[in-house]
Amino acid sequence: xxxxxxxxxxxxxxxxxxxxxxxxxxxxxxxxxxxxxxxxxxxxxxxxxxxxxxxxxxxxxxxxxxxxxxxxxxxxxxxxxxxxxxxxxxxxxxxxxxxxxxxxxxxxxxxx
Amino acid sequence: xxxxxxxxxxxxxxxxxxxxxxxxxxxxxxxxxxxxxxxxxxxxxxxxxxxxxxxxxxxxxxxxxxxxxxxxxxxxxxxxxxxxxxxxxxxxxxxxxxxxxxxxxxxxxxxxxx
Numbered sequence: 001x002x003x004x005x006x007x008x009x010x011x012x013x014x015x016x017x018x019x020x021x022x023x024x025x026x027x028x029x030x031x032x033x034x035x036x037x038x039x040x041x042x043x044x045x046x047x048x049x050x051x052x053x054x055x056x057x058x059x060x061x062x063x064x065x066x067x068x069x070x071x072x073x074x075x076x077x078x079x080x081x082x083x084x085x086x087x088x089x090x091x092x093x094x095x096x097x098x099x100x101x102x103x104x105x106x107x108x109x110x111x112x
Numbered sequence: 113x114x115x116x117x118x119x120x121x122x123x124x125x126x127x128x129x130x131x132x133x134x135x136x137x138x139x140x141x142x143x144x145x146x147x148x149x150x151x152x153x154x155x156x157x158x159x160x161x162x163x164x165x166x167x168x169x170x171x172x173x174x175x176x177x178x179x180x181x182x183x184x185x186x187x188x189x190x191x192x193x194x195x196x197x198x199x200x201x202x203x204x205x206x207x208x209x210x211x212x213x214x215x216x217x218x219x220x221x222x223x224x225x226x
Binding site: 043 | 114116143145147152153154155156157160167168170201203205212214215216217218219220222
């Protein structure tokens with residue numbers, strides 16, 4: 001699986017949009033971009049994923065650049081409960097390596 | 113609650129003892145995974161099953177570790193002769209086979225070896 005690069009930490013004011021970047025310059029054409037987050041002492045929580053197109057769900061939006069070498073996770077109205085470590089992961093869909101390779105992620109702190 | 117259940121949630125054991133963790137995946141999820149996470153690090157892959165078959169094991173899974181999924185439903189992870197370095201959170205995850213099907217994680221089982 002391709003490696004990803006994320007900033008180690010970010011702050012965001014409560015109520016504002018949190019934009020978390022991720023670089024995955026060696027991503028292959030069949031690799032998806034997944035985002036998970038982990039709140040202290042809990043298991044990783046799935047947020048969103050995408051292949052080529054931008055995606056939106058009830059939690060967040062995922063913007064993938066046209067060349068697919070980077071992406072941004074957007075939490076539109078951050079709350080204190082969004083404070084967590086956010087992981088950007090790329091993986092092949094179904095017939096490749098099954099393991100998710102987590103880096104150290106971005107520690108997002110929402111400021112009241 | 114993702115539907116992946118892990119027990120026990122916390123375990124303190126003395127060095128040299130054996131411990132076993134259980135994972136109940138989301139019903140009908142045919143793929144099941146075990147990960148390990150130490151403080152300050154992201155989760156690391158240990159092994160995965162498709163139904164009852166263990167298809168991949170990480171080199172992190174030493175001979176003291178064994179995982180089973182006897183009937184393709186729940187799974188157990190046993191650590192024999194525990195060492196202090198085994199102290200970590202052990203995460204279970206599951207998904208349906210399919211290129212876009214998401215992997216869902218449980219809340220993890222914390223192991224402290226004293």
